[in-house]
Amino acid sequence: MFSCFTLRRNRAHAVSPRDSHRRHMLIVVAAILLEIVGIWLRGHRLGGNVVVRCRKGHLFTTIWIPAASLKSLRLGWWRFQRCPVGKHWSLVTPVKESDLSEEQKRTAHENKDIRIP
Ligand SMILES: [Zn+2]
Numbered sequence: 001m002f003s004c005f006t007l008r009r010n011r012a013h014a015v016s017p018r019d020s021h022r023r024h025m026l027i028v029v030a031a032i033l034l035e036i037v038g039i040w041l042r043g044h045r046l047g048g049n050v051v052v053r054c055r056k057g058h059l060f061t062t063i064w065i066p067a068a069s070l071k072s073l074r075l076g077w078w079r080f081q082r083c084p085v086g087k088h089w090s091l092v093t094p095v096k097e098s099d100l101s102e103e104q105k106r107t108a109h110e111n112k113d114i115r116i117p
Pocket residue numbers: 054055056057058083084085086087088090
């Protein structure tokens with residue numbers, strides 16, 4: 001009886017830190033999934049070239065891989081990265097290609113930033 005109680009208590013102690021780790025992992029996974037769904041809803045291919053607009057309105061193409069970004073600072077849906085059009089640093093957000101005119105699409109595809117996600 002006593003040994004059984006001790007065993008159960010020890011197990012409870014061993015499980016709790018693992019549970020908080022699992023909860024943290026779930027939040028990370030949920031954030032990644034939300035971003036994937038967000039990109040998908042905007043009609044973008046996953047992990048591919050995405051047309052983005054900087055705060056000054058410049059359009060360019062960048063590689064947008066959900067949850068993976070080496071050259072920019074991630075701020076949820078926004079990213080802080082270098083704009084190759086105005087040659088300045090800016091917050092950029094993905095734009096729907098279907099919302100762009102032919103001229104805007106052409107400009108966006110002509111301006112590609114460095115090929116690192
Ligand atoms: Zn710009």
